Amino acid sequence: MKRTGSRCGGYIGQAWLVLAMALLFGAVLAGAHIALQPRIDENKLDETYGQVPHLVRVAIGETGRFLSADRSRTETWETPGGKIAYKAFAADGRHLGWVIKAVGDGFADKIELLIGLDKRAEIITGLYVLAQKETPGLGNKIAGRKWKGKVWADQFTGRRTDVPLEETKAVPTKANQIEAITGATISSNSVCGIVNNAVGEFRDKMGTLKKKD
Amino acid sequence: MAKDGPTPLERFINGILPENPVYRQLLGMCPTLAVTGNMKAAMTMSGAVLFVLFCANIITSLIRHLLKPHLRILVFTLTIATFVTIADRFLAAYMYEMSKELGPYIPLIIVNCVIICRCEVCASKQGVIAAGADAIGQSIGFALALASIASVREILGEGSWFAMRVMPEAWPAWAIMILPPGAFITLGLLLGGANWFGMSRSAKTAA
Amino acid sequence: MDYILSLLLIAIGAALINNFVLKYFVGICPFIGVSRRVDMAFGMGCAVTFVISIAAMLSWTFTNFILQPSAPLTKWIAGFFMSPEAAANIDLSILNYIVYIFVIASSVQLVEMYVRKFSPGMYKSFGVYLPLITTNCAILFACLEIMKHVSTGGGSGDWGSAGGGQSWGLAQALTLAVFGGIGFTIAIVIMAGIREELDHCDIPAPLRGAGITLIVAGILALAFMGFTGVDTKLKRKIAPERETTITASSHGSETHATSATGGSGQ
Numbered sequence A: 001m002k003r004t005g006s007r008c009g010g011y012i013g014q015a016w017l018v019l020a021m022a023l024l025f026g027a028v029l030a031g032a033h034i035a036l037q038p039r040i041d042e043n044k045l046d047e048t049y050g051q052v053p054h055l056v057r058v059a060i061g062e063t064g065r066f067l068s069a070d071r072s073r074t075e076t077w078e079t080p081g082g083k084i085a086y087k088a089f090a091a092d093g094r095h096l097g098w099v100i101k102a103v104g105d106g107f108a109d110k111i112e113l114l115i116g117l118d119k120r121a122e123i124i125t126g127l128y129v130l131a132q133k134e135t136p137g138l139g140n141k142i143a144g145r146k147w148k149g150k151v152w153a154d155q156f157t158g159r160r161t162d163v164p165l166e167e168t169k170a171v172p173t174k175a176n177q178i179e180a181i182t183g184a185t186i187s188s189n190s191v192c193g194i195v196n197n198a199v200g201e202f203r204d205k206m207g208t209l210k211k212k213d
Numbered sequence B: 001m002a003k004d005g006p007t008p009l010e011r012f013i014n015g016i017l018p019e020n021p022v023y024r025q026l027l028g029m030c031p032t033l034a035v036t037g038n039m040k041a042a043m044t045m046s047g048a049v050l051f052v053l054f055c056a057n058i059i060t061s062l063i064r065h066l067l068k069p070h071l072r073i074l075v076f077t078l079t080i081a082t083f084v085t086i087a088d089r090f091l092a093a094y095m096y097e098m099s100k101e102l103g104p105y106i107p108l109i110i111v112n113c114v115i116i117c118r119c120e121v122c123a124s125k126q127g128v129i130a131a132g133a134d135a136i137g138q139s140i141g142f143a144l145a146l147a148s149i150a151s152v153r154e155i156l157g158e159g160s161w162f163a164m165r166v167m168p169e170a171w172p173a174w175a176i177m178i179l180p181p182g183a184f185i186t187l188g189l190l191l192g193g194a195n196w197f198g199m200s201r202s203a204k205t206a207a
Numbered sequence C: 001m002d003y004i005l006s007l008l009l010i011a012i013g014a015a016l017i018n019n020f021v022l023k024y025f026v027g028i029c030p031f032i033g034v035s036r037r038v039d040m041a042f043g044m045g046c047a048v049t050f051v052i053s054i055a056a057m058l059s060w061t062f063t064n065f066i067l068q069p070s071a072p073l074t075k076w077i078a079g080f081f082m083s084p085e086a087a088a089n090i091d092l093s094i095l096n097y098i099v100y101i102f103v104i105a106s107s108v109q110l111v112e113m114y115v116r117k118f119s120p121g122m123y124k125s126f127g128v129y130l131p132l133i134t135t136n137c138a139i140l141f142a143c144l145e146i147m148k149h150v151s152t153g154g155g156s157g158d159w160g161s162a163g164g165g166q167s168w169g170l171a172q173a174l175t176l177a178v179f180g181g182i183g184f185t186i187a188i189v190i191m192a193g194i195r196e197e198l199d200h201c202d203i204p205a206p207l208r209g210a211g212i213t214l215i216v217a218g219i220l221a222l223a224f225m226g227f228t229g230v231d232t233k234l235k236r237k238i239a240p241e242r243e244t245t246i247t248a249s250s251h252g253s254e255t256h257a258t259s260a261t262g263g264s265g266q
Helices: A007-049 A052-060 A152-156 A185-208 B008-016 B029-034 B039-062 B069-094 B096-105 B107-111 B113-123 B128-158 B180-206 C002-017 C028-033 C038-067 C072-078 C084-088 C093-118 C120-133 C137-151 C170-198 C210-227 C230-238 C240-251 C253-264
Strands: A074-078 A084-089 A095-105 A110-118 A124-131 A166-168 A177-179
Touching: A007 B069, A007 B096, A007 C093, A052 A084, A052 A095, A052 A110, A052 A124, A095 A185, A095 C230, A110 A185, A124 A152, A124 A185, A152 A177, A166 A185, A177 A185, B008 B128, B029 B096, B029 B107, B029 B128, B029 B180, B029 C028, B039 B069, B039 B096, B039 B107, B039 B113, B039 B128, B069 B096, B069 B107, B069 B113, B069 C093, B096 B107, B096 C137, B107 C093, B107 C137, B113 B128, B128 B180, B180 C210, C002 C170, C002 C210, C002 C230, C028 C120, C028 C170, C028 C210, C038 C072, C038 C093, C038 C120, C038 C137, C038 C170, C072 C084, C093 C120, C093 C137, C137 C170, C170 C210
Parallel strands: A166 A177
Antiparallel strands: A074 A084, A084 A095, A095 A110, A110 A124
């Protein structure tokens, strides 16, 4: 390798290609960021907002009137502690209810839930499992419609929130009992626990919610 | 430039079966095991690998005369990491569900030995067309390997293929096939099968 | 107490429950390639643990101070060129992967030079594995896990997660890295032990080498699946009062007591 000029010139002679490529790739990445980032942010919001209509729908029984992912009818409210709740409105501007995101430990990893509540947080109007990594074939039946041909989480719809929910391995006899998934009692129990915790906390702090701009 | 070694077409075909990256060279084992729980994830992964390998091979081939030997690996890594970032962002923007399912395995393409190995062995010595053909051939070989494992795992584990039901309703889904142990055992047995096939064929040609 | 518990849970999770090799399939290449003899496997495991800790420390520092959205150092530097609001909005997270891979590559280099110079004995025992480690997915995987927990802030707007969901500090990141490395060492040493015995077995010719290794790894993974859920139960044993406080305040302690015993009795 021929040394060109001073030592400093030698370094540049060696590394110019790397530097030029770093600049080029930097520009490419910046372009990709500008082009794609708005869509990625949109996707992240849609994941939550898209579920809001389904989760509050049951409370009012107006099945056909909600368009999915209609964000103009959802407001974001916040407690002083930074907890977020989504306030959903009907087409005529009536307040329908709340949707909150709850997180807790499942059997394998964290379980994330979206819980729909009526406007006084007395009745659960819907439950959606946002993320879970429970055992395939057993615990993962908490999400999707693989449990006895039904959606397991739909059991929560219409439950009252003043008594904590509990899971049972038998056929439920009390109003606060949820039928557990066979072979996945811990996952079922975890979901009940997460719902109880989150709804309890929400009822406590409901008064402190303020609209976030 | 004088062609020493196979033509672009031969390179393309070589990558698919005779030099299959997974079954023959045992490269890129990490995504092979991790994302083959269902066909959709496996094919998305293959698409991402095709994109990264093709772009990295083309760029490497274009700059092959400018490369300093000791900075070679650095340049390869920089190129691969850039294209992986682009692929990752693209998936997050247009296939959000898939991007969540694949999670860390898309960025882990950076350290996938298949790509750096092809840059080093082929693209840094060959013309653009040969490098491109090699990239596509190797990617198809990789995709076929992933598809074979994913088919076995999805059909036995969920009774479906590409999320379409193929087994009768009464099929008891073998949950173990979707779990990590199923991945190891499936790949081990398929690898044994591929070796056995290769052995019996070479025995026949020798006889 | 809560803090130590959270570290303990991360440690158990990384080393046993979510074992890097047997659950996430990262680091398979050395797992198959360098698991012929126990001493070699142990050397590789130590080298990986060593590098993974250093890379994790560096990548946590970079993520926390420079790369994550509105990171302090980036904000401070950008503050000289633009308005404070614009500086706070800078998001360099698109550079994450590139920075991590260079952090890993350079820490491997540094470790190799340091070890060769200052402890030749150690260099002899595991120095030969060091260059191989750069393309070991386990290290990049650890960096990515740390990134996820630093830059998302852990979802502070979520309900029902009392105390949890904070963004990770250096201690958490380092715990994950060290115990992830230990988990890798455990897996590869067990594997090497089994393979030494397998040498005396009559294995069908096509399965020799990688085939039988993968099948044995599958059985090992099956065994490690038994650790699933250990952390949840441990948490309930050690800190049962954490879950109860919230529920009790709103539902009355009597009804709650039944559900708590029902929960821990599973």
